[in-house]
Amino acid sequence: MSVPKGFRDIEPDVARVRYKVIDELRRNYELFGFNPLETPAIEYWETLSGKYGEEAESKLIWRFVDPFSNREYALRYDLTVPLARYVASHPELPLPFKRYQIGLVWRHEEPQRMRYREFMQADADIVGSPYVEADAEVVNVTLKGLWSVGLSDAYVRINHRKLIYHVFEKELQIDNPLPILRIVDKLDKIGPSGVESELLRVGMNESTVRRIMELIQIRGRWGEAEEQLRKVVSQGGVEVINELAELFSLITSSDRSSMFDLSMVRGLDYYTGPIFEFNVESTVAPSVGGGGRYDGLIGLLSKKMDLPATGASIGVDRVVDILVREKQAVNAYREVKVYVIYLKQELYKHAWEIAMFLRNKGIRAEIDLMRRSEAKQRKNALSSGATHLLFVGEKEIATSMYTLYEVSSGQRITAGLEDIAKHVQSA
RNA sequence: GCCGCCGUAGCUCAGCUGGAAGAGCGCCGGACUGUGGAUCCGGAGGUCCCGGGUUCAAAUCCCGGCGGCGGCCCCA
Numbered sequence: 001m002s003v004p005k006g007f008r009d010i011e012p013d014v015a016r017v018r019y020k021v022i023d024e025l026r027r028n029y030e031l032f033g034f035n036p037l038e039t040p041a042i043e044y045w046e047t048l049s050g051k052y053g054e055e056a057e058s059k060l061i062w063r064f065v066d067p068f069s070n071r072e073y074a075l076r077y078d079l080t081v082p083l084a085r086y087v088a089s090h091p092e093l094p095l096p097f098k099r100y101q102i103g104l105v106w107r108h109e110e111p112q113r114m115r116y117r118e119f120m121q122a123d124a125d126i127v128g129s130p131y132v133e134a135d136a137e138v139v140n141v142t143l144k145g146l147w148s149v150g151l152s153d154a155y156v157r158i159n160h161r162k163l164i165y166h167v168f169e170k171e172l173q174i175d176n177p178l179p180i181l182r183i184v185d186k187l188d189k190i191g192p193s194g195v196e197s198e199l200l201r202v203g204m205n206e207s208t209v210r211r212i213m214e215l216i217q218i219r220g221r222w223g224e225a226e227e228q229l230r231k232v233v234s235q236g237g238v239e240v241i242n243e244l245a246e247l248f249s250l251i252t253s254s255d256r257s258s259m260f261d262l263s264m265v266r267g268l269d270y271y272t273g274p275i276f277e278f279n280v281e282s283t284v285a286p287s288v289g290g291g292g293r294y295d296g297l298i299g300l301l302s303k304k305m306d307l308p309a310t311g312a313s314i315g316v317d318r319v320v321d322i323l324v325r326e327k328q329a330v331n332a333y334r335e336v337k338v339y340v341i342y343l344k345q346e347l348y349k350h351a352w353e354i355a356m357f358l359r360n361k362g363i364r365a366e367i368d369l370m371r372r373s374e375a376k377q378r379k380n381a382l383s384s385g386a387t388h389l390l391f392v393g394e395k396e397i398a399t400s401m402y403t404l405y406e407v408s409s410g411q412r413i414t415a416g417l418e419d420i421a422k423h424v425q426s427a
Numbered sequence: 428g429c430c431g432c433c434g435u436a437g438c439u440c441a442g443c444u445g446g447a448a449g450a451g452c453g454c455c456g457g458a459c460u461g462u463g464g465a466u467c468c469g470g471a472g473g474u475c476c477c478g479g480g481u482u483c484a485a486a487u488c489c490c491g492g493c494g495g496c497g498g499c500c501c502c503a
Contacts, residue, residue, distance in 0.1 A: 315503030382464045
């Protein structure tokens with residue numbers, strides 16, 4: 001028996017890290033004043049149709065006909081479009097509406113390293129504000145979230161759809177810039193010379209290619225990028241550059257945490273303004289998050305209104321993969337756990353009571369459920385990650401004094417249960 | 428969707444010049460009869476990915492699927 005391609009079981013050590021990441025991200029979203037909103041895993045096909053772009057729509061969305069109703073459904077492809085659907089049908093919402101959601105999404109892709117058909121996204125959105133404050137808040141909450149789960153080297157790359165439009169369509173007179181942008185987007189992978197030769201290969205003339213190469217080198221810290229942009233970009237682009245300047249001024253600054261990158265494009269159709277992509281420096285990993293402004297999307301889903309919106313998602317499973325594979329996080333999350341060991345089978349009920357006593361004090365406690373020998377209990381306790389062993393034998397029961405063994409140091413103390421609980425709690 | 432490598436026990440793999448399915452670890456039990464992450468002993472567990480072909484005989488050779496891992500495309 002196996003699970004479908006691209007799906008997987010997440011085993012205890014990894015699942016524990018995953019839950020920790022979720023807890024931490026939740027706390028972080030709440031810290032910024034975002035509200036949870038849960039939307040269903042399944043939407044009507046027509047809700048998702050026409051929102052993402054041709055490729056996603058034709059190949060990447062899980063889509064099926066329910067045999068009972070004969071209606072077409074789809075598994076959600078991201079958390080953004082369902083949010084837009086919700087907002088579109090709730091005109092009474094006070095604005096701005098700030099929400100977060102952490103949940104699974106499904107994409108019909110070929111699985112690969114850190115790429116799955118079912119994965120978890122943590123999404124933050126702000127609906128109603130057309131201002132850069134909203135974009136900056138989304139970027140800040142996402143960056144801080146990534147840092148707080150242990151990816152202290154996470155940073156964001158920022159670009160602007162209107163700037164891309166201005167530069168490539170208006171200035172360079174490229175009718176359909178998408179294929180060109182796809183090539184440009186590979187800059188990090190294949191380098192400048194690779195981009196140049198590919199551009200020439202698809203038939204662009206040399207002077208345009210030279211111009212593009214010049215432009216896409218504009219990336220890095222905003223201060224320097226801004227200077228160059230103002231030199232190179234014509235009059236019509238000034239407004240966008242001003243907007244970006246204001247956006248960057250609001251983003252949690254740290255030397256390397258944010259940069260401008262004119263070569264960064266992003267695939268989803270619904271983006272209209274600033275776009276973001278989150279990466280980590282230290283490891284070879286695909287992006288751990290992405291987002292941007294999508295001012296037209298809610299209008300697509302409502303006949304009566306349109307609202308500006310912006311948001312960003314974290315790829316929770318990619319974060320977990322990086323933590324587990326590259327940063328050895330599995331053992332970092334071990335907490336105190338007392339394993340209560342009964343020395344004779346017939347004493348198990350006493351041990352049982354003691355385990356409950358500890359749990360009622362908020363102390364993690366475990367007890368053998370297989371009526372095993374003391375030696376086996378001890379062995380299992382150690383391999384289960386217990387930090388303390390508590391022995392329950394006839395002598396202990398008679399005197400109400402118990403021996404607590406601390407695994408890491410090998411030290412033992414003998415004391416009453418209340419004292420043992422206090423000792424463990426302070427550990 | 429495309430290209431490459433791989434597919435034998437829960438895991439890591441050996442066996443593959445075709446000739447009765449193996450090891451280590453893990454798991455379960457026992458011994459050492461109260462605090463040894465030790466040692467020793469025993470046990471369970473496999474349609475050798477699936478289907479077809481070649482052959483007296485296929486885990487082993489051939490073909491096709493499926494799946495995993497890397498990469499392309501794309502993305503979180």
